[in-house]
Amino acid sequence: MRQNYTVNIPELAQFTQIIMDLSDDLITVIDQQGMIVAMNTAASRLLGVRPAQMIGRSLVQAVYGGKKFDYQGNYLSPLVETLETGREFKNIETKIKSPLLKSDFVCRTTTGLLRDAQGYAAAAYAYDKNLTEARYLERTNENLKEVLHTQQLQTVLAFTEAIGTRDNYTRGHSERVAEYAQMIATAMGLPDISQLVYIAALVHDVGKIGIPEHILNKPGRLTEAEYQVIKQHSVLGANILKKVDSFSDLVAIVRAHHERYDGNGYPDGLRGEEIPLISRIISVADAFEAMTSDRSYRRRFSIEQALAELRRCAGSQFDPVIVDNFIKLVIGTGWGKSLG
Amino acid sequence: MRQNYTVNIPELAQFTQIIMDLSDDLITVIDQQGMIVAMNTAASRLLGVRPAQMIGRSLVQAVYGGKKFDYQGNYLSPLVETLETGREFKNIETKIKSPLLKSDFVCRTTTGLLRDAQGYAAAAYAYDKNLTEARYLERTNENLKEVLHTQQLQTVLAFTEAIGTRDNYTRGHSERVAEYAQMIATAMGLPDISQLVYIAALVHDVGKIGIPEHILNKPGRLTEAEYQVIKQHSVLGANILKKVDSFSDLVAIVRAHHERYDGNGYPDGLRGEEIPLISRIISVADAFEAMTSDRSYRRRFSIEQALAELRRCAGSQFDPVIVDNFIKLVIGTGWGKSLG
Numbered sequence: 001m002r003q004n005y006t007v008n009i010p011e012l013a014q015f016t017q018i019i020m021d022l023s024d025d026l027i028t029v030i031d032q033q034g035m036i037v038a039m040n041t042a043a044s045r046l047l048g049v050r051p052a053q054m055i056g057r058s059l060v061q062a063v064y065g066g067k068k069f070d071y072q073g074n075y076l077s078p079l080v081e082t083l084e085t086g087r088e089f090k091n092i093e094t095k096i097k098s099p100l101l102k103s104d105f106v107c108r109t110t111t112g113l114l115r116d117a118q119g120y121a122a123a124a125y126a127y128d129k130n131l132t133e134a135r136y137l138e139r140t141n142e143n144l145k146e147v148l149h150t151q152q153l154q155t156v157l158a159f160t161e162a163i164g165t166r167d168n169y170t171r172g173h174s175e176r177v178a179e180y181a182q183m184i185a186t187a188m189g190l191p192d193i194s195q196l197v198y199i200a201a202l203v204h205d206v207g208k209i210g211i212p213e214h215i216l217n218k219p220g221r222l223t224e225a226e227y228q229v230i231k232q233h234s235v236l237g238a239n240i241l242k243k244v245d246s247f248s249d250l251v252a253i254v255r256a257h258h259e260r261y262d263g264n265g266y267p268d269g270l271r272g273e274e275i276p277l278i279s280r281i282i283s284v285a286d287a288f289e290a291m292t293s294d295r296s297y298r299r300r301f302s303i304e305q306a307l308a309e310l311r312r313c314a315g316s317q318f319d320p321v322i323v324d325n326f327i328k329l330v331i332g333t334g335w336g337k338s339l340g
Numbered sequence: 341m342r343q344n345y346t347v348n349i350p351e352l353a354q355f356t357q358i359i360m361d362l363s364d365d366l367i368t369v370i371d372q373q374g375m376i377v378a379m380n381t382a383a384s385r386l387l388g389v390r391p392a393q394m395i396g397r398s399l400v401q402a403v404y405g406g407k408k409f410d411y412q413g414n415y416l417s418p419l420v421e422t423l424e425t426g427r428e429f430k431n432i433e434t435k436i437k438s439p440l441l442k443s444d445f446v447c448r449t450t451t452g453l454l455r456d457a458q459g460y461a462a463a464a465y466a467y468d469k470n471l472t473e474a475r476y477l478e479r480t481n482e483n484l485k486e487v488l489h490t491q492q493l494q495t496v497l498a499f500t501e502a503i504g505t506r507d508n509y510t511r512g513h514s515e516r517v518a519e520y521a522q523m524i525a526t527a528m529g530l531p532d533i534s535q536l537v538y539i540a541a542l543v544h545d546v547g548k549i550g551i552p553e554h555i556l557n558k559p560g561r562l563t564e565a566e567y568q569v570i571k572q573h574s575v576l577g578a579n580i581l582k583k584v585d586s587f588s589d590l591v592a593i594v595r596a597h598h599e600r601y602d603g604n605g606y607p608d609g610l611r612g613e614e615i616p617l618i619s620r621i622i623s624v625a626d627a628f629e630a631m632t633s634d635r636s637y638r639r640r641f642s643i644e645q646a647l648a649e650l651r652r653c654a655g656s657q658f659d660p661v662i663v664d665n666f667i668k669l670v671i672g673t674g675w676g677k678s679l680g
Contacts, residue, residue, distance in 0.1 A: 005395050006357040008377040009369050010462035011454040016356045017346040019367055022450055022467045027359055029349050037348040055345050110362055114351040122350035127362045137477035144484040148491065151586055155495045158583035162502060165550025165576045209549055210505025236505045243498035246491055 026096070026107065026128035029114075030059050030083060037123060042130065046098045046105060079126035082111040086121070094128065106131045152246055156199050159206050159240075167216060170205050173289055178202045180285035181278075184322060187329045193278065200253045201282050207237025207254070234258050235267050253278045257286065262316045272319075280319040284310065284326050287318070303330065366436070366447065366468035369454075370399050370423060377463060382470060386438045386445060419466035422451040426461070434468065446471045492586055496539050499546050499580075507556060510545050513629055518542045520625035521618075524662060527669040533618060540593040541622050547577025547594070574598050575607050593618045597626065602656045612659075620659040624650060624666050627658070643670065 009015050020027050026043035030036055036054045044051040047063065060068050064076050075081035078089050089111045095104040107128035114123040164171035178201035185194040208216060211233050215226045222230065238255035241247040256270055256279035263271030275283075291306040301309065307327050314323035349355050360367050366383035370376055376394045384391045387403065400408050404416050415421035418429050429451045435444040447468035454463040504511035518541035525534040548556060551573050555566045562570065578595035581587040596610055596619035603611030615623075631646040641649065647667050654663035 005378045005391060006353045006360070008371075008395065009356070009454075010371070010377075011456060012352055012356060013346045015369065015454050015463075015465060016349070016352060016359075018452065018454075018465065019356075019360065019363075019467055020346070022469075023359075023363060023365065024469070025363065029355065031348075031350065037350075038345045051345060055348065112358065114349075114355050114358075116351060123355075125355060125358065127359055129362075129364070133474060134477065137474065137481060140481055141477060141484065144481060144488065147586075148484065148488050151488065151491055151495075151584060154584040154586075155491075155498075158495075158499075158580050158587075159502070161580045161583050162499070162546070162549050165547065165580065166552070206502070207505065209502050212506070213552055214554070240498050240501045240505065243501050244491060244494040246487075246494075247498075 024130045024133075026130060027125070028059070028079060028128075029123055029125045030079060031123050032083070032121065034058050034060060034080060034083060036062065043128070046096065048098075077126075078109055078111050079124055082113060082126075083121070083124040086113065088112045091129075096128065106135055148246070153199065155244065155247075156203050159203050163206060163209060166213065167208060169217075170208050173293070174202050174205055176289045176293075177204065177282065177285045180289060180326075181282050183329060184281050184285060184326050185278075188281075188322070188325050196249060197278050197281055200250050200278050201285060203237065203241065203250060204254050204257045204282050204286065205233060205237065206240055207233035207235065209240070210236040231258070231266050252276050253282070255279075257282045259283070260317045261319050265317075275319075280322055284318050284322050287313075288326070307331075364470045364473075366470060367465070368399070368419060368468075369463055369465045370419060371463050372423070372461065374398055374400060374420060374423060376402065383468070386436065388438075417466075418449055418451050419464055422453060422466075423461070423464040426453065428452045431469075436468065446475055488586070493539065495584065495587075496543050499543050503546060503549060506553065507548060509557075510548050513633070514542050514545055516629045516633075517544065517622065517625045520629060520666075521622050523669060524621050524625060524666050525618075528621075528662070528665050536589060537618050537621055540590050540618050541625060543577065543581065543590060544594050544597045544622050544626065545573060545577065546580055547573035547575065549580070550576040571598070571606050592616050593622070595619075597622045599623070600657045601659050605657075615659075620662055624658050624662050627653075628666070647671075 006012065020038070020040035021042075023040060024042050026046065027038070027040040028036065028043050029038040036057055036059050039051050039054045041051060044054055047054070054062055059077060060066060060080060067076060068080060070076055075084075078092065078094060082088055089109060091108050091110055094107050094109040096107055098105050108131055109126060109128045111124060111126045113121040114125060116122045160171055160174055163174065178198045181201040182194050182198040185191070185197040190197075211230055215222065215229050218226065234255055234257055238251045241250045241254055253276050255267065256275050259265035259268065259270045259275045259279060260283075261272055261275070261280070263269050265275075288306055288310060291301040291309060292303065294300045307330060310318060310323050311327065314320040346352065360378070360380035361382075363380060364382050366386065367378070367380040368376065368383050369378040376397055376399050379391050379394045381391060384394055387394070394402055399417060400406060400420060407416060408420060410416055415424075418432065418434060422428055429449060431448050431450055434447050434449040436447055438445050448471055449466060449468045451464065451466045453461040454465060456462045500511055500514060503514065518538045521541040522534050522538040525531070525537040530537075551570060555562065555569050558566065574595055574597055578591045581590045581594055593616050595607065596615050599605035599608065599610045599615045599619060600623075601612060601615070601620070603609050605615075628646055628650060631641040631649060632643065634640045647670060650658060650663045651667065654660040
């Protein structure tokens with residue numbers, strides 16, 4: 001039992017009243033009959049009354065409209081429960097309905113009995129730690145994080161809009177690749193990264209902004225020199241995204257989306273697991289989308305042809321596990337039908 | 341004087357100790373001799389001691405190392421000042437140095453005297469509202485706002501990078517226009533918008549991403565049809581930026597940067613004050629930058645020629661007040677010399 005130092009405080013009643021009224025926490029004391037013997041300013045302010053108006057009234061009458069239990073038979077007031085059952089609460093979260101505030105008031109509540117020298121309950125107190133301000137700040141915090149996240153997503157959409165202003169094909173292509181890539185991630189049991197996969201796929205070709213359109217949209221085969229220019233787009237894209245700290249995850253993914261599983265891709269010749277997983281997923285989705293849509297220089301493949309091509313290149317161009325998953329996904333869902 | 345309801349609380353000393361120790365606020369009481377008669381858990385925890393260890397010790401000795409005043413002769417402890425001078429404090433901000441925490445502990449402090457029935461000071465109390473958690477959340481909020489702001493700036497830089505990947509001239513042009521525009525805003529006594537001016541000017545030509553480079557970089561005069569295509573860039577730019585909510589300020593500015601003061605500009609034919617102020621500022625900076633740099637189809641103007649041209653078009657193409665300010669700026673600072 002801790003030492004009771006309060007016995008040394010002169011003018012204790014005066015002091016207790018002062019500290020109760022300086023507190024932002026809600027403090028209420030009821031006697032053996034459930035009558036309010038003390039209520040501090042913070043508590044009464046919430047109820048829209050002066051403390052003096054509450055003294056001597058029944059807590060159940062004054063605050064709970066005469067109701068002691070809810071329809072399930074639970075005490076509405078932890079303080080009344082403590083008085084009547086002796087059950088004390090320590091730091092439980094409670095909501096107090098304030099007639100003055102529109103929303104509930106959230107508190108961390110502790111209750112207990114005051115015992116006389118014989119150990120009998122002389123009164124019960126409730127100490128409700130007022131969490132409102134802290135909760136408000138926490139909520140603001142959450143909102144800001146949300147805004148930050150939204151801003152990231154919107155920035156990605158602004159980039160796809162920027163791609164679209166000069167190259168509508170790439171915009172549509174990116175949107176379909178994003179859909180396919182996200183479906184692969186989900187099918188592979190990777191829901192945690194599925195949003196990142198979607199976003200990364202949306203901007204994987206952002207570097208094409210930097211490729212002259214006479215090369216980008218050239219009908220027919222590219223010369224070797226033109227192909228070298230096109231190949232810059234993954235690095236250009238990574239360089240654009242690198243400017244935004246919160247896009248750091250995207251930079252490596254976009255840079256590596258033309259790497260090959262066998263190490264013969266570009267720009268860095270990464271191989272196998274060295275290539276970010278999301279880049280490997282995008283690579284499969286990208287190839288499938290490209291094969292199954294018309295290009296200026298050829299007609300599109302059928303779904304079957306495209307899947308056969310993916311299978312043929314599994315282990316060389318593509319991660320074989322991802323190809324397997326993708327083929328199962330297309331066949332299993334009959335999803336190819338709607339495309340083909 | 342408020343009604344003293346605490347007289348009705350049974351077992352007052354027990355109750356007072358309980359609520360003191362439930363409080364996160366720091367509560368200290370000293371007697372007439374400055375000896376600590378009560379200190380709650382929140383206060384003693386900060387000092388790294390148990391409350392019982394502090395009781396009966398001199399506050400000046402136990403907490404302030406025996407020093408009562410700072411080198412300017414001010415009381416180190418508001419509580420001691422209250423006891424000795426009778427001066428009471430209400431909600432003053434204080435910093436408490438805790439040996440346990442690296443940073444200062446910020447409190448909102450109230451002090452006062454406890455008076456006996458004859459009105460003599462029997463003791464003094466300090467009630468320090470603990471602002472640490474709230475301040476921590478506030479700081480986190482500030483940091484998040486900072487990150488949000490940084491992300492916006494970085495996104496703008498990513499767009500200038502995107503412009504730069506295909507059109508290095510526009511990037512350099514935009515950077516110089518941003519500088520000039522910001523100088524105009526500052527010279528006009530508009531420091532509040534100077535950063536927005538800078539950012540808006542950096543991205544004012546972002547829509548050029550959507551203009552085919554054979555038109556954008558055409559040496560020689562544009563045909564009417566080509567000019568119509570070029571003119572789309574302000575709307576394309578606004579459409580890109582529109583995707584990001586936090587860029588809403590930029591959208592109208594970028595859209596209107598080719599409006600003319602006389603209403604003969606594009607895309608909306610706005611006139612005078614209908615044109616956003618920042619667009620009018622960018623318009624002057626833009627024209628000046630364009631005139632004073634070499635283009636594929638002409639050599640650059642001298643500073644004097646460019647200023648004369650701005651003056652000639654003040655009131656028709658440009659806001660005359662902004663032109664005046666700009667000319668004063670260039671002449672007054674001798675800044676033209678370094679450019680010319």
